[in-house]
Amino acid sequence: MKFCSLALLSLTLLFATGLDQRAGAEDFTESWYLSRGRSNMEIDNYKAAIEAFEKVVERNPDHREALRSLGLAYERQGLKDKSIETFDRYLAKYDDDPEIAFKQAQALEWSRYSYREKDLLKYYRMGLKRKDDPAMRLKYASHLAGRKETAQEAIAQYDKILASQPRNAQAHQGLAKAYAWLGQNDLALYHANLGRQAVKREPGDMTALRHDMLKGREPAVEGVFSVLAQPTTPFELYGVRIGSRGKMDFSPFTTTTLEAGAEHFWDSSENRTGGYLSFGNQLRINPANRFDLLLEYHDAPRGDGLAYKFEYVYEGPSVLIRPGVKREFRYDSFAALIGSRSSGQLVGLARSTQFYTDVGFDLGSTRIEVTPFVGWVTAESLSTNNQVGLTVKTTTPLWETDNWNVSGEYLFYLTHYEENQSGFTPSPVEPRAGGYFSPQVFLNQIPRLAATYTFDEKQDITFAAGPALQYIDEATQASVFRVGGDAHVAYTTHLSKPWLLKVMGDYTQIASVYSRIQGNALLVYTFY
Structure with missing residues (x-):
């Protein structure tokens, strides 16, 4: 009976030791590929970096650093679609990274991705939730101001920008467009005039908007x-x-x-x-x-x-x-x-x-x-x-x-x-x-x-x-x-x-x- 117990204990110890050795080997492999990927990113060898980060993601699909770095490597290698796909996966799991959220939103501004406008707005909101970036808020608001149904939300975003930057010409111009969508011609004209004062040369679309707002109210x-x-x-x-x-x-x-x-x-x-x-x-x-x-x-x-x-x-x-x-x-x-x-x-x-x-x-x-x-x-x-x-x-x-x-x-x-x-x-x-x-x-x-x-x-x-x-x-x-x-x-x-x-x-x-x-x-x- 003692012999059987000793044999069973020995087998258990041997199995556990094997598992530890295997896990250690996998950890070593993952760390090695991560290190290789980081090194290749530093010397701009993005192709090799992609291969390394892909190995990590194959073994661990939720690895935060590998997913993030893989998306960046795809982007710098010019593989736009793969970069966007990878960042979609990354941001679905990790929504607390404003830098990547803003990057993904700007990538989706390309005309070829116009069908993904809702995702574009989602990523801008995701980034602004973690980081108050006036430049990114301005881009987000400009997209909202382009449609009547989101014009009111655009106004709220522009107001936040003007609270800290009262002479921001782009914010005033965006407010003019948003108020024009809502039929509030007085406020549209008011902000169009303020935007005009803050720049040396008024954009053509703003000149046309001011003329539209003044119809019937000309001196x-x-x-x-x-x-x-x-x-x-x-x-x-x-x-x-x-x-x-x-x-x-x-x-x-x-x-x-x-x-x-x-x-x-x-x-x-x-x-x-x-x-x-x-x-x-x-x-x-x-x-x-x-x-x-x-x-x-x-x-x-x-x-x-x-x-x-x-x-x-x-x-x-x-x-x-x-x-x-x-x-x-x-x-x-x-x-x-x-x-x-x-x-x-x-x-x-x-x-x-x-x-x-x-x-x-x-x-x-x-x-x-x-x-x-x-x-x-x-x-x-x-x-x-x-x-x-x-x-x-x-x-x-x-x-x-x-x-x-x-x-x-x-x-x-x-x-x-x-x-x-x-x-x-x-x-x-x-x-x-x-x-x-x-x-x-x-x-x-x-x-x-x-x-x-x-x-x-x-x-x-x-x-x-x-x-x-x-x-x-x-x-x-x-x-x-x-x-x-x-x-x-x-x-x-x-x-x-x-x-x-x-x-x-x-x-x-x-x-x-x-x-x-x-x-x-x-x-x-x-x-x-």
Whole structure:
């Protein structure tokens, strides 16, 4: 029994010794090939290095150094496909090597590997996760910026670069392209301009992008001419205005307009002449949000000559919301606009202040715009006249061809004044004229047809017209329904590339109360 045990122990010792000797031999062989591979890499004998590293990988497919070195040897020998294949295997197991990850990403930038764009992006992300390399981040971001679906991710990468390198021209240029993909033209133009400032010569594609972003926003100068005729007494008013308007973007986020000129107004007994100045500015926060401001001063009136408008605008894909406040002149009569002294005492000078919210949305193919408002009207020698109202406009497409675009429109206006201050009805307390049309209830409904005809790319004509069914409650006489009308026409022609002419005409009939005819002409020169 002892003999058997001793024999078994001896056999076990002999087997274990054999295994150790075999493992030691394999370790020696692997080390020898690794050493040979390293030596050949140092003397640029890449063919011999490849043979050595291949031997190691045959014996141990997961050997980190051998896989890495084999990929480098293939690359330096010019065996691109084998190098990429080897690095794919290496990075699948060892994703903590930013140097090889970046190298693999750049190798996949070759046009012959364009089908592997997702892998390219994956390797850039892998490298950046371990090492913040601005040059590699810039390359990664440039690939992301090339497509709309990855533009937002590109913006995040460019922002990281600019946090440490605020004057990096390539980052600004890349941001311009990414924002252009997303339709954020203001930010695209802003970064295109910063990129232009940081280089001596702007790349051609960036020049083209800036021109695209400026379309419709080019600086322009306009000649303005307007006429007004309202012959019906006692709402009689005639006027003519001539001026000049300039428009310019002083930054990618603002558009500023400035208009100045002279105007003359009269009726059968009085007239006034004066100058006017108008300043407008639009501040765009982003494509969906902006602020609009308009300030005007006119010195033809015998007193208060200030008007303004301030709006916040949200314009989403399917809804528009525009709350605001405005102060306007009332053009209902000479007295309302200018102020009259025909009776010795100054009367009129009616000024309307309104708080409102425009809401626009689509209901199927119909566009609906609803505007509730509340405010007041002030006039000389009269108490403040409160008002509240609602306007609604619906537009439904009816017919469209290459030249014609026809739609049906319905306009609804409802206004309630606290009291009638027209002042043209005989009264024991005359004069009390505000001179503006202010029945306690005024309802105006206008169904009309609107059409645009395009002659060619250079000229078109637009017109809209329809009857008006009006309800007027003047408190001093029976409430009745009356018939009026509304018409609008506009003609636009491009005389040449920088020159544009636009002529517009409007006609409004308020029952038998008054009719108004307005004409406007704009001659525009655009600086391309």
